[in-house]
Structures are given as structure tokens and as C-alpha cells.
Amino acid sequence: MEACNRTIVARMQSPVPLIPQLGAHLVAAGGKRLRPLLTLASARLCGYPADADHQRHVGLAACVEFIHTATLLHDDVVDESLLRRGLASANAVFGNKASVLVGDFLFARSFQLMTADGSLRVMAILSAASATIAEGEVLQMATQNDLSTPIEKYLEVIHGKTAALFAAACRVGAVVAGRSEREEEALDAYGTNLGMAFQLVDDALDYAADQQTLGKTVGDDMREGKITLPVLAAYHAADAQGRAFWERVIEQGEQTDEDLPHALERIAQTNAIRTTVECAQTYADKAVQALSIFPDSPIRRLMVDAAAYTVSRAN
Template sequence: MQACNRAIIARMESPVPLIPQLGAHLVAAGGKRLRPLLTLASSRLCGYKSTPENQRHVGLAACVEFIHTATLLHDDVVDESNLRRGLASANAVFGNKASVLVGDFLFARSFQLMTADGSLKVMAILSDASATIAEGEVLQMVTQNDLSTPVDRYLEVIHGKTAALFAAACRVGAVVADRPEAEELALDRFGTNLGMAFQLVDDALDYAADQQILGKTVGDDMREGKITLPVLAAYEAGSAEDRAFWERVIEKGEQTEADLPHALALIEKTGAIATTIARAQAYAAEAVDALSIFPDSELRRLMTETVQYTVDRAR
């Protein structure tokens, strides 16, 4: 991870001063670096032997982080978010134009890293994931403010915007290790289910977390009219009066300062968080099962613990 972080910082360099300035802001904000960590762990799980001259897994881990960070920059502009990882978001500090353009720069850097790796298969996996992320974000925008959205459509959204990159981050680990397709597919399944669990928990935390712990403003999803499982579950289980409330704040976007506390009370009353976490736990179990193709090892146990950590964030 230290080598990966060095690669990220090095690739943030540019003769255009604003780019490294905004990059330094992103690096200072930290983050879990979970996606690049999964690339490194998956490659090691598959027996990849790195040497000082052969650090493909490090370059691809940095590539995955650039894809992720580019989407975050664009997301914060679309969502008009002011907080990211507990600090002022890049768009709040540098403005929307800079965030969009530097996001484009990071996407371009990610493709430079893909081509530097030299594998068409790796490029296909990561470029397909990039396209799927964009589709997921557009689908989320289309479903915004629509309480008639089926749960399956919501799951399609989070698969696109989150799980696809988790899956790709894991799958390329098997590719660089030159492992059989069965192991590639197992890691793809692991990443997909981990990503689904991760996003479900994130959506639950938006209605259940301490803002300082969450690192972003609690209730952002409601203010933006996003359709997430906690809202769908509360709407489905609510009374006629409860449903009228959700229709006003989500579909019509008519919100007051008193609405968030009331929304949190309805979420708690209907058990919507428990419903969401139960769904996340089911995906987490699938992720753990996907690793059963690999021999028992400390690394496999650590990856299993990562799955559990993802779900435990909501406790």
C-alpha cells in the first residue's frame, strides 16, 4: 500500500498547478483505499510474485483508485456535497469546474496506467467497469425522487455505481497472477458481493450514523431525493400518513429543517435499517463463500474479515 500511495502521488503530478493542489487535498482527506487494497490482496491470494522490476499489481491498484476518485469528484458536483471523508469536498474548496476537469484528468491517468500494464484483458475489465459506473450514476439520476422504483432497480443502481469497480479491482488480481478463469470469476463474485454489501451499509449509515464517523453530512441522500433501500423499506412499511411524508420530501422535494429528524424516526419505527443490513449480510455471506475456491491462508482470512468489517460499520 505504501508503494501504491507513492504511485498515486507521483501520478497526480502535472505542470498545471491546480491539478497537484487539488490532488494534495484528496490525498490529505485519506480514505480507506479499500479498492486498491483489494487489488493487491487478490493478486497475492492468487500467488502473484512481485519483484522490484515487476510491480503490475501496484500500478493497477493505483489505477483502480484513480477511477474511484474521479467518480467521487464528479459525484460531489452532481450531488452538491460539501463534505467528503470528514473534510470539505474538493468542489467546496476549488469549485465545480475544477472538480469536473480534474476528475477527467484522473480518468485519463487511469487509462494511461491501464495501457502501461500492457494487458488487453486488464484494460477490458477496467474500462468495462468504468462504463458500468457511469451507467449506474445515470440510472441513479433517472430514479431520483421516484418512490415507485422497484428494489431490483435500486440494486441495479448500486451494482453499477459501486459493486462493478469492486469486482474489477479483485478480478485483475487473478489476471496479473495468470490464474485460471475459475479464480478470476471467484474474485469477480467476491468483489461484486462485497461491493453490494458496502453500498447497502453506506446507504443505511446515511440515516443512522454519527456525522463525524460517517465523514459526510447525515441525511444527504434524503435532501437529494435519492432512492435507497432504507427509504424504500420505510415507505413500504409505513402508514398512509408516513407515505405522504415521504412523497412530500422525496418526490416533491419539499423539505424543512424538522423533516430529517422525522425521517430518522420513521426509519427507526419501520425497522428499515435492519432490513437494509440484513440484505447487506446476505451479500457478505456470498462474498465469503466465493473465496472458498482458494486454500485456507492468513490472507484469505483477512479478506474474510474485511467483508465482516464492511457490515460491522453500521453497528
Template sequence: MSSLPDAPLPNRPGEAALNTLAALVQDDLEACNRTIVARMESPVALIPALAAHIVAAGGKRLRPLLTLASARLCGYGVARGETRHVQLAACVEFIHTATLLHDDVVDESALRRGLASANAVFGNKASVLVGDFLFARAFQLMVEDGSLSVLAILSQAAATIAEGEVLQLITQNDLATDEARYLDVIRGKTAALFAAACQVGAVVAGREAAIEAALARYGINLGIAFQLVDDALDYAADQAALGKTVGDDFREGKTTLPVLLAYHAGDAAERAFWERTIAQNEQTPEDLPQAITLIERHHGIEATLARAERFAHEAQAALGCFPPSPLRHALHEAADYTLHRAR
């Protein structure tokens, strides 16, 4: 298989922060990409073809970047040329990619990062099975690392992601979902892997429990902010910028925060609209523009982004136990990147 193409980072506000972070761990990131390519290989030709379709589709490698940067921030392998963090960054990317393959099947998504989703190209059965293959590869990398602590953190994250996805399925179409329950969903389906990606960086560096906890706290808050912005963008972005079909969450009846805020603030007629379109999933082509209008009327996007900003600041505060350095600054700025995605 050929090497993965560099993931292009468009020149949008905030992208410079991610470019800086990638530049600081450039050699590690290139090694991680080589590991990903090698571990996608299989004599079953469909597996590397489908895996490459999604892995090489232009993702920014944010989660593996967090593992690489967290390990270096903790002083891992700077003088000794150690590579455990590279293997674990690839592991994190495989877990993430496997969940994307499964999610797109569950959500019947047609686009992923602006391109046709793997299930649209290869079919649902192939996407689910290759997702299983990537999960298996991730666990092979965990076992090869040999650390029970790493295995515990990443396997727990994989289980939590699955729980979050099931919880989202349970709350789908349920307008009685409150904000606390919604946050439970996104902590599980998104933020848990951010937290684990950061925490294992401290583990491989042999740092104390307080440092592990600080990096996990950074990751969980960063992940929550990231998903809040994603949910806002589904009602506020144009399709080309978002890289997926705008309004997917609406069509799937997901009770994301912008919808919940508009529903609870709405009058009887507005609530009836949400009950028809979300709770009963009875929609017409005119309903998405109306949903966007109602969310705008009740400032649902602004309120969701304000919450994202608070979580991003919590992530930044968690880095306070580290001395100033270019890596700490880049991780601090990465939290700002999550917010700039909505601008």
C-alpha cells in the first residue's frame, strides 16, 4: 500500500494551532502514519482498500496528535528514541476510525470529510466488518505495548465509546432528554477517546498519577468542546465547510443541544414542530430550514458554542501543572482550534 497523503489543513481561523502542534511532533506523526499504513495491510484486499478510503480521506489526526504531544510534553523518549507513543497513537487512530465506520452505517451517512462515506462506496456490511478489523488491530497494538495500564485505559475508552453510542440511540427522538443526559452521550461517544489519547502519553512517560489525571482532564474537556461545536455546526455550517451533509443530526432525529434549547424555549406551536419532526420523525423538505430558523430565534447556536468555550477553557486550565513550553502552548491553542471550527 502506498503511504498516506498528508492531511491538508485548510487556512481557516484556528487551523494554525493544529499546524503548529503537528510541526512540533512531525517526525512522530510521520512514524505514526507509517505504522497506520503497515497495520492496515491484509491479504484480504477489501480491508486495506476500505480502510485507506477513510483513514486517508483528509482527517487531521487530532486524536493521535494528542497522544504524541502528551507523551513529549511529559518528557517521553526525547533523548532515547523511544517509540511506544507512536504505536499507541496509531492505536488511538484505529479506534477512532473503527467508530467512524460503524457510526456512518448506523446514521446512514452519505458523506465523511466531504467525500463519499465508506458505507456509500463499499456497502454497510463491508464497513461494519472492516471496522471490526480495525478494532482488532487496535487491541493488537495495545497488547504489543505490554502495559496493563495502557490496556486498561484504552480498552475502557473503547467500551465507553460503545456505551455513548448506545445511549445516543436511546435518547434519539426523545425530547425529554435533558442537558445532563446529552452531556453524558458526548462524554462517552467522543470525549472518552480524547481523554484516553492524552492519558496514555503520561503513562508511557512514567509520570505520576496527578499528571495522568491532568492530561485526562484536558482531553475530556477538549472532547466535549469539540462535540458541542460539531453539533452546532450541523445547523450553522455550509456543507462544503462541514465535510458532511448539513442537517444530518436533524434528519436522524438526534436530540443535540441546539434542538433541546430551542424546544424548551419555544411556544406551543414550535414545540409541536419539534415533536413532529424529532419525536415522531415526520419530516418534509421544508422542515430543516424551519428548524434552523427556530434554533436561531432562540440563540441555540450561540448558547451551544458558549458552553463549548467553557469546556475549552477547562481543558486549558488542566495544563497549568506543566511548565511553559512550545508543546504546552500548542496544546493550549488546540483548545482554541475546537472553537474556531465554528467561525
């Protein structure tokens, strides 16, 4: 991870001053670095050597983080978010134009890292994931403010916007280690299910977390009219009065300052958070099961722990 972080910092450099300035803001904000960790861990799980002559997994881990960070920069512009990882978002500090363009720069850097790796197989996996992320974000926009969205469609959205990159991050670890298609598919399944669990918990935290702990504004999803499982669960479990409330604030977008506390109360009354977390736990269990083809090792236990952390985290 230290080598990966050094690569990230080095590849954020540019003779255009605004790019490293905005990059430094992102690095200072921290972040979990979960996706690059998965690439590194997957490679090691598959027996990729840990020495100076075997560094492909480090470059690809940085590549995965650049793809993720580029999507965050673009998402914060689309969502008009003011907080990211507990600090002012890049668009709040540097403006929307800079955030979009530096996001484009980071996407380009990620493809440079893919090219440097030299594997068409790796490029196919990561470029496909990049396209799927964009599709997921567009699909989310298409379902916005629509409480008739089926849960299956919501799950399709979070698979695209989140789980696809988790899956790709894990799968390329098996590719660089030269392992079998069976092991690639197992790690793809692990990453997919872990990503689904991660986004479900993220959506739950938007209605259940302490804002200071969460590191972003609580209630953003409601203000933006996003269709998430906590809202769908609360809406379907509500009485006529409750449904009328959700239709006003989500579908019609008519919101007052008192609506968020009221929404949190209705979420709690209908056990919508528990429903969402239980769904996340189901996916986390599937992620752990996918690792069963690998022998027990410290790395496998780390990846099992990552699944447990994903469901229990507070931010």
C-alpha cells in the first residue's frame, strides 16, 4: 500500500499547477483505499511474488484508485456535493470546471497505467469496468425521483456504479499472477458481492450516520431524490400518510428544513436501515463464500475481514 500511495502521488504530478494542487487536496482527504487494497491482496492471494521484480499489481492498484477518484470528482459535480471524506469537496474548493477536467486527467492517467502494464487482458477488464461505471451513473440519473423503481433496478444501478470496479480490481490480481479462469471468476464474484454490500451500507449510512463520522453530508441522497433501498423499504412499508410524504419529498422534490428529521424518523419506524444492512450482509456472506476455493492464509483472512468491515463500518 505504501508503494501504491507513492505511485498515486507521483502520477498526479503535472506541469499544470492546478492538477497537483487539486490532487494534493484529494490525497490530504485520505479515503479508505479499499479498491487498490483489493488488487494487491488478490494478487498476493494468487501467489504473485512480493519483491522488487514483481510490481505490476502496484501500478494496477494505483490505476484502480485513479478510476475511482475520477468518478468521485465527476459525481460530486453532478450531485452538487459540498463534502467528501470529511473535507470540502474538490468542486466546492476549486469549482466544477476544474473538478471535471482533473477527473478527465485522472481517467487518462489510469489508461496510461493500463498501457504501461502491457496486458490487453488487464486493459479489457478495467476499461469495461470504466464503461460500466458510467452506465451505472446514467441509470441512477434515469431512476432519480421515481419511487416506482423496482428493487431489481436499484440493484442494477449499484452493481454498475460500485460493484463493477470492485470486481475488476480483484480480477486483475488473478490475471497478473497468471492464475486460472476459475480463480479469476472466484475473485470477480468476491469483488462483485463485496461492492454490492459496500454500496448498500453507503446508502444506509446516508440516513443513519453521524455527519462528522460519515465525512459527507447526511441526507444528500434525499435532497437529490436518489432512489436507494432505505427509501424504497420505508416507502413500501409506509401507510398512506407515509407514502404521501415520500412522494412529496422524493418524486415532487418539495422539501423543507424539517423534512430530513422526519424522513429519518420514518426510516427508523419502518426498520428500513435494518432491511438494507441485512441485504448487505447477504452479499458480504456471498463474497466470503467465493473465497472458499483458496487455501487458508493471512491474505485470505484479510479479505474475509474486509467483508466484515464493509457491513459494520460507520463511514
